[in-house]
Amino acid sequence: MKLGVGRAAFAAAAFGLFAGVAASPAAADTASEIRALKARLNKLESEEAAAKRAAKAEAQRAHAAPAVAHAPEAPKHWYEKLSIRGYTQMRYNDTINADNWNNVYSPHDRSVGPRRNFLLRRARLIVSGDVSSHLYLYVQFDLASAPSGTFSNSFTAGTNPSYALYNPQIGIYGNSAGNFAQMRDAYADISIDEKKEFRFRVGQSKIPYGFENMQSSQNRLALDRADAINSCCKDERDLGIFFYYTPEHMRHLFRDLVRNNLKGTGDYGMVALGVYNGQGANRIELNNGVHIVGRFTYPYVFANGQIVEASIQGYTGRYMPTTSAITPSLGMATNWAGYRPVGFPGAGVPFVNAPGYFDGTRNLVLGNYPGANAWGWSCVNGCQGVKDDRVAVTGVIYPQPFGLRAEWNWGRGPALDPTQTYIRSAGLNGGYVEATYKYDDKEFGLGTFFPFFKWQYFNGGWKTETNAPSARTYEWDVGVEWQPLPEVEVTAVYSNMNRTNTGAAPYRQFHADLLRMQLQWNY
Incomplete structure (x- = not known):
């Protein structure tokens, strides 16, 4: 109650008293009434x-600091700032038709082939976090990896191929354990400004080449990456130093393209530059040279919210291919591969036609094929490796709801000669186109659906496979990814394959139809 209210009451009472006294002289004593009113x-x-x-x-209690302040919280240790997450993919592949069952092979998936079914394709565990305002750590392990050579169709002549599943060239089965833990990423992002627009990524990480290579397998629609782009880099990763520049507003956009389920790559910079070993993830460097990579990308947001992105990237360096003894033949990457004319040499290791591999006393004149001793790991002149250069272009329309993505690359890289006696630098080209539609079922609450179609082509050497065989790929996939829950995804795909068996000589071409399914759970 305000003071004015009291005064008003007093005035009203006084006015009433005055009116009463004036109207009735016989009223109570005026003095006593005044005392009562006071x-x-x-x-x-x-x-x-x-x-x-x-x-x-009450106002003081609500706005003032408490009389006794709480003791300040102790600063967190660096390991308390890290988070743990991951995902697992279980696959089922069924070859429903093939022109040569024993040649069915994919460098992307060990369960593609005869007599194979279930496979834990990936079981990833990721530890990451900002340990300070300038340092971000990221470590990723795969608990479903296989040691090099395991589940391969590549054999060394005259040895027991116990590490492989099946070799169609000599008809021998083998078996070996898989699902070993292997490091995928181990890097630090060191930012040189508070906004983290300029940063260096040091350690083993993805090479900024190709949208699909940088896109996490956790987000990718197709079960495998396209041959033409993925053949550039073993496991998409290598050990090196990469510089990324991303304006602050672009950093938020790259993040939201993943968070909003638009199948983005994450932040690999609007501008990226890097130097790296060039031999692939978890592999030692085999020459004194490094690979150099550069990439520029620009995402654009239209007034209606549609987002498109265009990129150009390229790399250069020299690559050291690995070799094993084979029986040379003609017709590689054809259905009649294996033809051997009279006078062809017997089993031997293809030599590498590149600086440092041989001393010049051997030549490539027809009929004078080098034997298995033409070169070795103790190469003369330093083993410089085979010229390995590529450039690629990328275009993306993010699924809102219709999405389209295409990539194509051209270049040169290691490739086995058609005589299968030596490896040299040869031209390559190829790419893919993928279309999809994002449908969120709000009527029945069934989740999100991504029906998609993908077509790919590749013509060139597969440098990361033993002997770098020349490959031809003509393949298309049609499928759908269903996300009934954010933590569960189911993908079903029909694949029509026309590709080279790059896992075993004589490297025949094969045709096959596959029914493929994958269950992924995120945590």
């Missing part, structure tokens, strides 16, 4: 003062 006024003023004090005390 007592009433004093009571009202006392109550108003008490209410003001209570309101002031």
Whole structure:
């Protein structure tokens, strides 16, 4: 109650008293009435003062600092700032038709082939976090990896191929354990500004070449990456130093393209430059040279919210292919591969026609094929490796709801000669086109659906396979990814394959139809 209210009450009471006295001289004694009114006024003023004090005390409690402050929290240790997450993919592949069952092979998936079914394709565990305002750590392990050579169709002549599943060239089975833990990523992002627009990524990480290579397998629609782009880099990763520049608003956009389920790559820079070994993830460097990579990408947001992105990237260096003994033949990457004309040499290791591999006393004149001793790991002149250069272009329309992505690359790289006696630098080209549609079922609450179609082509050497065989790929996939829950994804795909068996000589071409399914759970 305000003071004015008390005064108004007093005035009303006085006016009533005056009116009563004037109207009735026989009323009670005026002095006693005045004393009663004063007592009433004093009571009202006392109550108003008490209410003001209570309101002031409440305001002080609400806005003032507590009388006894809590002790400040102890700063967190660096390991308390890290988070743990991951995902697992279980696959089922069924070859429903093939022109040569024993040649069915894919360098991307060990369960593609005869007599194979279930496979844990990936079981990833990721530890990451900002340990300071300038340092970000990222470590990723795969618990479903296989040691090099395991589940391969590549054999060394005259040895027991116990590490392989099946070799169609000599018809021998083998078996070996898989699902070993292997490091995929181990890097630090060191930012040189508070906004983290300029940063260096040091360690083993993905090479900024190709949208699909940088896109996580956790987000990718097609079960495998396209041959033409993925053949550039073993496991998409290598050990090196990469510089990324991303304006602050672009960093938020790259992040949201993943968070909003639009199948983005994450932040690999609007501008990227790097140097790396060039031999692939978890492999030692085999020459004194490094690979150099550069990439520029620009995503654009239209007024209606549609997002498109265009990129150009390229790399250059020299690559050291690995070799094993084979029986040379003609017709590689054809259905009649294996033809051997009279005078062809017997089993031997293809030599590498590149600086440092041989001393010049051997040549490539027809009929003078080098034997298995033409070169070795102790190469003369330093083993410089085979010229390995590529450039690629990328175009992306993010699925809102219709999406389209295409990539194509051209270049040169290691490739086995058609005589299968030596490896040299040869031209390559290829790419893919993928279309999809994003449908969120809000009527029945069934989740999100991504029906998609993908077509790919590749013509060139597969440098990361033993002997770098020349390959031809003509393949298309049609499928759908269903996300009933954010933590569960189911993908079903029909694949029509026309590709080279790059896992075993004589490297025949094969045709096959596959039914493929994958269950992925995220955590």
